[in-house]
Amino acid sequence: MATHSAVPALKTVHAVCTHDCPDSCGVLVTVEVGVGGAPDRAVKVQGDPSHPVTRGFLCGKVAKYLDRVYSPDRLLYPMRRKAGVAKGPLPKGREAEAFERISWDEALDTVAGKLTGITAEFGPESVLPYSYAGTIGQLGYGSMDRRFFHRLGASQLDRTICASAGGEALKRVYGIKLGTRPEDFAHAGLIVAWGANVHGNNIHLWPFIEEARRQGARLIVIDPYRTRTAALADEHLAIQPGTDTALALGMMHVILSMGLEDKEYVAECTHGFAELREYALRAEHAPEHVAEVTGIPAHTISKLALDYANAFKNTRRPAVIRLNYGVQRSENGGTAARAVAMLPLLVGAWKHKGGGLQLSMSGSFPFDEKALQMPELMLASPLGRAARVVNMNELGSALTSLGRDDADVPSVKALFVYNSNPAAVAPNQNDVLKGMRREDLFTVVHEQFFTDTADYADVLLPAPSFLELKDVQGAYGHSFVQINMPAIAPLGEAWSNVRLFGELGKRMGFIEQCFDDVEDDLIEQALRDADPKKPAWFAGITRERLEREGHIPLQLPTNVHGETLPFSSAEWFRTPSGKGELVPVPVFVAPTESRANAKEYPLEFLPRKADNYMNTTFANVPVHQRMESRTEGILEMDAADAMARGIGSGDAVEVFNGRGAIQLRALVNQQVGRGVVAARLDWSKLERDLSGNRSNVNALTSERLTDIGGGATFYSTLVEVRKVEVQHG
């Protein structure tokens, strides 16, 4: 008798990509409903066609998402390091051999027991949480986890690894992290991608740029590396790394010396103009001088300034700057971001639809973080006060030296990692790994995979992908609030961050009711209109509405034509003066790294993000590795620099400085200019480093902090390169 299998029932679930990307895409997940007790299975992911920024497509990374979700390498059960197995890199695919599976019950007992013992002996501040943006869902990024560590009295982590210098810069100039909406870029007449790899890192802005270009707009890219974005642009200005303040001042010099500023706008909306004008007009900021510093010819600087200032006059369409975080990953990057952010204030670009600047939109989503994170719980902790703050960029020092000679400040005895892979992404990797190797350090890692960091864990806990959890999310690159509905049940025994820290809190004996909150409670708290100062554009957004609608546009203020024009008038600014702050004037200072080490290590190193990974996420997935194969394990360099060192394409090279050394294979090409070399960030343990040191580009980067905001300075790194023989074995 012939049998025919029933056609499986399908459903579509509205999810949000929770990866650390400005686009925060609406994702539709097609799910095959399991029959006879079988679990539901996601069979397709696609961009939400009804989302005005996602517009129905996903980036190459997340288009292949099911390969990650259903990867055979997923960490699915709690595990504990086997007795006698030392911490350190484990062969890929054989990591599990170092661990033994335990139940969640045992895992919670072990972690709670250890944390209780350590806090009793060394004080709660000896516990250091370490997390970043593995998920930018509001709950997963920071809610129950913070409650837990606040109540424990653990050290606080200053989350500065990515955006704090630029964020602080934007706040100093504008008072709020807001900017030109991506949809409005279609109306620009000149687009400047300034330290912004739009095509690689922010692909959903690209169609709007293309739309503008079809109407005649030009795209200029300012980037020391010839990115995909630069290759597709009308003009690429290969700036010397770390010199953006000088370029911005050079542009101001030209604009102001020709009186091209928008006088009316400047008077109404800025503060400190006279001082800035006087400073920018100094001879040292003339294009000829700026050319020497930036490597961009003087006439190009003048033309850039004129095109920028005259964009509206010439094309009836304004100029817009996509400033991204590349500029501020540099010692004086905060000042650089401030200087660039002042340009649209001078020419009044904000007055026109499509004009202005975008660095981050995150300020438009005032979720009630205080309600989610409850910092007041620190007062209920054994500490009874606010705990010390550790800057995450100084993890290497925190694990190896902090507190060693100061009895009042405990060193770190327990490290609790989630949403992050610090063994690979943190600067000064050699110190980080040295610290993580400490046998007296108790390390918990909550992860989806056996990352570099997992190799140093005492206890490993399984985390779900965004398909397996519920969350609410804003964006830093658009203005839609979204809800991420769980498409499938957590795989294996994965627990969300919310569940983990709620359960762990109860296991620690924390009796506060807030540890009972589940996702829906937290979403409602995040959206509650408790704060009377909450802007009207964020009011009236509820969990129920989000569950029905998936994404909701913020009702940002509009003018009489129904246009949202941030900073087009004084009421938008949130600075103390109530205007755009042009003071203190941005002063160009060459990075100390260059001044101190330039003789020994003459090359500027760009330890870049991969186009097909998300920081180190996806670096272990074969389909993503294939997409990235052109640059993996590669050091890109200019022909003159290679020749001077007797290096040719394909040669094994050592890249080194006073902090570390890694081995890569040279690729001589035109992606970087003279004096600059570039390599990609990925997992450390994949042995792309030919020396087999199990280190990556961050072996070379430093813990030095940015001028403002305490940010990381990945792009202020000097190195030397030499040819080597590959060591086998």
Ligand SMILES: Nc1nc2c(c(=O)[nH]1)N[C@H]1C(S)=C(S)[C@@H](COP(=O)(O)OP(=O)(O)OC[C@H]3O[C@@H](n4cnc5c(=O)[nH]c(N)nc54)[C@H](O)[C@@H]3O)O[C@H]1N2
């Ligand atoms: N494919 C992909 N997408 C990503 C990520 C990823 O790893 N891969 N990461 C995500 C994350 S965490 C973030 S924060 C965003 C960041 O997105 P971006 O801000 O675009 O980040 P970066 O790629 O670090 O820097 C952008 C560009 O700045 C350039 N740059 C470096 N130094 C300088 C300088 O001194 N001056 C100027 N003008 N330019 C400079 C770099 O060469 C780079 O091409 O992207 C997100 N999207």
Ligand SMILES: Nc1nc2c(c(=O)[nH]1)N[C@H]1C(S)=C(S)[C@@H](COP(=O)(O)OP(=O)(O)OC[C@H]3O[C@@H](n4cnc5c(=O)[nH]c(N)nc54)[C@H](O)[C@@H]3O)O[C@H]1N2
């Ligand atoms: N050399 C160099 N270093 C860099 C950068 C660079 O450009 N160059 N970029 C810097 C920047 S901008 C950033 S933002 C940082 C990023 O650093 P990280 O935030 O550490 O980023 P990822 O490497 O993507 O690691 C995130 C991890 O979180 C895990 N994860 C995802 N979702 C969840 C979850 O729900 N729960 C838990 N517990 N875990 C989850 C993922 O599996 C992944 O392993 O790296 C910085 N480091």
Ligand code: SF4
């Ligand atoms: S990584 Fe960015 S572009 Fe890719 S799907 Fe996620 S939000 Fe969209």
Ligand SMILES: [Mo]
């Ligand atoms: Mo980032």
